[in-house]
Amino acid sequence: MPVIETPEGPIWRRRTRGQAMARWFGWLLGLAAFLWCWSRISEATTWFFVRDAPRIAGDILGRALPPRWSYIDNLWWPIWDTLNIATLGTIIALILAVPVAFLAARNTTPSALIVRPIALLIIVSTRSINSLIWALLLIAIIGPGVFAGVIAIAIRSIGFCAKLLYEAIEEISATQVEAITATGASRWQVMAYGIVPQIAPAFAGIAVFRWDINIRESTVLGLVGAGGIGLQLQASLNTLAWPQVSLILLVILFAVVLSEWVSAKVRAAII
Known part of the structure; x- marks a missing residue:
């Protein structure tokens, strides 16, 4: 665990400045990769169908219920x-x-x-x-x-x-x-x-x-x-x-x- 000397006394830190910067840089790279992947997915997605999905799902569910129990044989x-x-x-x-x-x-x-x-x-x-x-x-x-x-x-x-x-x-x-x-x-x-x-x-x-x-x-x-x-x-x-x-x-x-x-x-x- 790194120690930083100050006039008020030593300050204990979990990571050094270099380790903290590397950690933040890794998070930024992960965020950039996520945003890039999301943009690629968005370009290939027809969002109209996604917004209309709840209505379609509800319509199918209404048609599917009740189950046709006579078909069990x-x-x-x-x-x-x-x-x-x-x-x-x-x-x-x-x-x-x-x-x-x-x-x-x-x-x-x-x-x-x-x-x-x-x-x-x-x-x-x-x-x-x-x-x-x-x-x-x-x-x-x-x-x-x-x-x-x-x-x-x-x-x-x-x-x-x-x-x-x-x-x-x-x-x-x-x-x-x-x-x-x-x-x-x-x-x-x-x-x-x-x-x-x-x-x-x-x-x-x-x-x-x-x-x-x-x-x-x-x-x-x-x-x-x-x-x-x-x-x-x-x-x-x-x-x-x-x-x-x-x-x-x-x-x-x-x-x-x-x-x-x-x-x-x-x-x-x-x-």
Whole structure:
């Protein structure tokens, strides 16, 4: 903490004059960047539609209420498809993410120069592309439907699960591994009895957490033709059937809340 000597005595300050000037200069740069970005956004925005948005939103809300409850019979199978997309996609992702995580972790990879970079590349590449984009690519390759949605969710989830899992592997206690190794156990026995028991709680938590996320993501995959309740939502939006849209949104909300409750209960039981 800098001290400034004055005739009245020393004055304690939190920062020196140079540090204070640098701090203010940083704030000015941030303000200038914000104003520049705002001006660019303003140029590309039609403010008439923005000012008219409350009236349009009110009109749509008036058309959407009350929901068309009789349409609920058409949503049971699509919401079941959505749950299947999320569940199967998560299972496939976990099966593929486990070996990738062991190859990416520093303490389990067979080669830090060759294998580990390849595993990290898989993790980064699968995480960097949104599931909607994966779905669009897969629909062009294998056609529309639930299968494309399952594969899109699975690919998107591999990097997420593998990243968290390999970090958990790197944080394990080396004492237990060294004790099992000292008994003459093979590499696979060390992994089965020294590493897997330590990461099992983390693996279960990652699986439930990713399944919860995939429930949310799978609800919109139907907008691009990848199956699920999103197909019904897209069809209702195209025909301006707002009472059906409101009902579909309520069903999606119920499914998400239910998945959140289930995941919270499972995580609490694990922890």
